[in-house]
Amino acid sequence: MEIGVRLFAGFRKDRFRESTMAWEAGMTPRSIAKHLWIPAEEVGIIFVNGRHADPDVPLMAGDILSLFPVVGGG
Template sequence: MEVNVKLFGDLREGRFEEKTTQLEENSRVIDVIKKHNLPLEDVAICMVNSHQAEFGQILLNHDTVAFSPPVGGM
């Protein structure tokens, strides 16, 4: 299956902003994180189709998965 992956903030450094990736059927959000070698501790926000998601959520063909690092500062 095919999913669109978007990275925000520091997660983009040395990687990509947005790309389409191939996954096995019944893949989960955590599988996308592993496939793209994202440090788990750097993924603070995870969205699937603009809705907050857990790492164990099963993905469907053509889903959009977005990852963001912790955001902070004053």
């Protein structure tokens, strides 16, 4: 199934900004991040189709997954 993946900020380094990729059924934001070598503790915000989502929600064909890193500041 095809899922759009959008990466933000530091996640783009040596990866991509946006890509539509073929994935196995049952993939989750957590499993896609792992496949992209993004550690779970570095993921701060997850959107699926523009709405906040849980890292373990099953994704459906045609979904758009957006991953944002943890933001630090002071």
